Amino acid sequence: MRITVLGSGSRGNAIALQSTSTTILVDAGFPLKELERRAAGAGLSLTGLDAVVLTHEHGDHATGAAALARAAGCPVVATSGTLRALGLNDADIATCELPHGSAIRRGTLDIAACRTSHDAADPVAVAVSDPGTGVRIAIAYDVGRVTVGLTRFLRSVHGLILEANHDDDMLRTGPYPARVRARIAGPTGHLSNRSASDLAAAVCHGDLQTVVLAHLSDRCNRPELAMETVRQALRSKGFRGRLLVAMQDEPVGPIEVGSRQYALNVFG
Numbered sequence: 001m002r003i004t005v006l007g008s009g010s011r012g013n014a015i016a017l018q019s020t021s022t023t024i025l026v027d028a029g030f031p032l033k034e035l036e037r038r039a040a041g042a043g044l045s046l047t048g049l050d051a052v053v054l055t056h057e058h059g060d061h062a063t064g065a066a067a068l069a070r071a072a073g074c075p076v077v078a079t080s081g082t083l084r085a086l087g088l089n090d091a092d093i094a095t096c097e098l099p100h101g102s103a104i105r106r107g108t109l110d111i112a113a114c115r116t117s118h119d120a121a122d123p124v125a126v127a128v129s130d131p132g133t134g135v136r137i138a139i140a141y142d143v144g145r146v147t148v149g150l151t152r153f154l155r156s157v158h159g160l161i162l163e164a165n166h167d168d169d170m171l172r173t174g175p176y177p178a179r180v181r182a183r184i185a186g187p188t189g190h191l192s193n194r195s196a197s198d199l200a201a202a203v204c205h206g207d208l209q210t211v212v213l214a215h216l217s218d219r220c221n222r223p224e225l226a227m228e229t230v231r232q233a234l235r236s237k238g239f240r241g242r243l244l245v246a247m248q249d250e251p252v253g254p255i256e257v258g259s260r261q262y263a264l265n266v267f268g
C-alpha cells in the first residue's frame with residue numbers, strides 16, 4: 001500500500017492510502033481546490049477516488065469532504081455520529097456508515113474504526129487493510145487519551161500515522177491561554193510527543209515499517225523534537241523502519257508499505 005500525506009496539522013489534514021486499484025482519502029480538511037492542488041503536486045488524481053473517510057467532523061478534518069465526494073462521485077464514509085454532526089445524509093450526498101468493531105470494504109480495501117477520546121461527536125482512529133497483501137495501515141490523531149482498545153487496534157499495523165501534537169514544556173510555556181492549554185493536554189484533546197512515543201513503543205513489532213508523526217502543533221512543537229522523542233522510544237523496542245514527520249504545508253510521500261510476511265510467503 002502507498003501513503004501520501006497531503007498535509008497534517010491544526011490547519012488541515014488529508015491522507016491518501018492506495019492499493020493497486022483503490023484510492024481512499026482519510027480526512028479532507030482543506031477546501032476542494034486546495035485538496036486538488038496538493039494532490040496534483042503529489043502526483044495523485046482525486047477523480048477516481050473510491051471513498052472519503054472521515055475520522056471526525058472538526059473543520060481541519062472535514063471541511064472539504066462533501067465537495068470532494070461530490071466532485072469525485074464517491075461516498076463519504078464516517079461513523080453515524082460524525083455523519084449526523086456534519087448534517088450529511090443520502091438525500092444530499094452518498095454516505096456510508098463506518099461501524100465500530102467491524103470493517104467495511106471499498107474497492108479492494110477494508111476500512112475499520114476504533115473509538116478515540118476526543119471532543120467530537122463520534123471520533124475514531126481508522127485502519128485500512130489490503131486483504132490481497134495483508135498490509136494494514138492506521139491513522140490515529142486527535143487522540144486525547146490512549147486507551148486499551150486503541151492500543152490493541154494499532155498493534156498489528158505495518159504503517160502508522162500517529163499524532164505527536166505538542167511538547168509538554170512548549171505547551172506549558174507557550175502562547176495559549178490556560179483554558180486552551182487544558183483542552184489540548186486534557187483527556188479529550190491531543191497527544192503529546194511523550195504520549196505518542198509511549199504508544200508507538202507499545203505497538204512496535206518486527207514488521208512495523210513506517211511511522212509518520214502527524215498533527216504537530218506549529219506553536220507548541222518542533223519536528224526535530226517530536227522525531228527525537230519518538231525515535232528513542234522506538235529504538236528501545238528494536239524498530240528499524242522509517243520515521244517521518246508529516247508537514248502542514250506540503251505533501252509527504254508517496255511512501256510504500258509492504259508486508260515482510262507476505263514477501264516471505266511469495267518469494268521465500
Ligand SMILES: [Zn+2]
Pocket residue numbers: 009010058060061142215
Ligand atoms: Zn485535528
Ligand SMILES: [Zn+2]
Pocket residue numbers: 056058118120142
Ligand atoms: Zn479534532
